[in-house]
Amino acid sequence: MATxxxxxxxxxxxxxxxxxxxxxxxxxxxxxxxxxxxxxxRRAGETGVCSCDLVEPLERSQPTISHHLKVLREAGxxxxxxxxxWLWYSxxxxxxxxxxxxxxx
Amino acid sequence: MATxxxxxxxxxxxxxxxxxxxxxxxxxxxxxxxxxxxxxxRRAGETGVCSCDLVEPLERSQPTISHHLKVLREAGxxxxxxxxxWLWYSxxxxxxxxxxxxxxx
DNA sequence: CCATCACATTGATGATTGTCAATGTATTGT
DNA sequence: ACAATACATTGACAATCATCAATGTGATGG
Numbered sequence: 650m651a652t653x654x655x656x657x658x659x660x661x662x663x664x665x666x667x668x669x670x671x672x673x674x675x676x677x678x679x680x681x682x683x684x685x686x687x688x689x690x691r692r693a694g695e696t697g698v699c700s701c702d703l704v705e706p707l708e709r710s711q712p713t714i715s716h717h718l719k720v721l722r723e724a725g726x727x728x729x730x731x732x733x734x735w736l737w738y739s740x741x742x743x744x745x746x747x748x749x750x751x752x753x754x
Numbered sequence: 755m756a757t758x759x760x761x762x763x764x765x766x767x768x769x770x771x772x773x774x775x776x777x778x779x780x781x782x783x784x785x786x787x788x789x790x791x792x793x794x795x796r797r798a799g800e801t802g803v804c805s806c807d808l809v810e811p812l813e814r815s816q817p818t819i820s821h822h823l824k825v826l827r828e829a830g831x832x833x834x835x836x837x838x839x840w841l842w843y844s845x846x847x848x849x850x851x852x853x854x855x856x857x858x859x
Numbered sequence: 860c861c862a863t864c865a866c867a868t869t870g871a872t873g874a875t876t877g878t879c880a881a882t883g884t885a886t887t888g889t
Numbered sequence: 890a891c892a893a894t895a896c897a898t899t900g901a902c903a904a905t906c907a908t909c910a911a912t913g914t915g916a917t918g919g
């Protein structure tokens with residue numbers, strides 16, 4: 650007899666926990682400035698981009714950019730590496746896998 | 755000589771307008787209840803699902819569900835069709851195309 | 860016409876958010 | 890040690906949001 654446990658994960662409706670996790674990722678992308686930030690970081694590839702080069706093109710104050718980068722970092726979408734006084738941001742690979750799977754199907 | 759106009763759209767950094775549109779879509783998905791709502795509606799296929807069947811599984815009040823469905827509708831992700839006193843919700847096909855393209859690359 | 864059912868709208872409340880000026884904290888070069 | 894640079898944190902404010910109780914609206918059936 651078929652029980653809930655026999656239903657493959659992908660066929661089961663979203664439970665509250667997974668929905669919460671996914672919603673956090675989408676929330677990180679739910680702001681124009683953060684979307685453009687992520688886009689710029691992603692374009693920079695493995696090398697990444699210095700956050701000092703992100704303030705001007707986005708026309709926001711330095712604290713605002715810093716705040717948005719923190720949101721992206723805490724959502725697991727980007728990571729930073731110190732190089733002297735600079736911070737280089739790059740995308741976390743596979744960070745968008747769940748989001749991708751959800752939006753795809 | 756290469757000018758900005760010769761760069762294909764997909765290779766250009768996100769401008770503010772497209773970022774705003776995309777952010778609106780992600781904002782609609784940035785809530786656990788709405789994610790699960792969208793998931794349930796999508797699972798219902800072309801037929802769609804009566805919104806009366808969405809209140810109980812999500813454990814929210816009827817006005818709250820109604821509010822979230824409105825958000826999804828205004829984001830262009832779902833549409834509704836009247837059937838007597840009921841409203842049947844179904845997904846708008848291709849509504850996630852832009853989001854998919856962004857998350858994919 | 861009236862009661863009922865399905866759903867939307869209103870109004871209120873507490874929580875979260877985007878933004879910036881001011882300030883704090885590392886790190887580097889002198 | 891000091892000044893300068895890069896970035897983070899704090900504190901404040903207006904705006905938006907998720908939620909629900911109460912109420913409104915529109916369709917159906919008797």
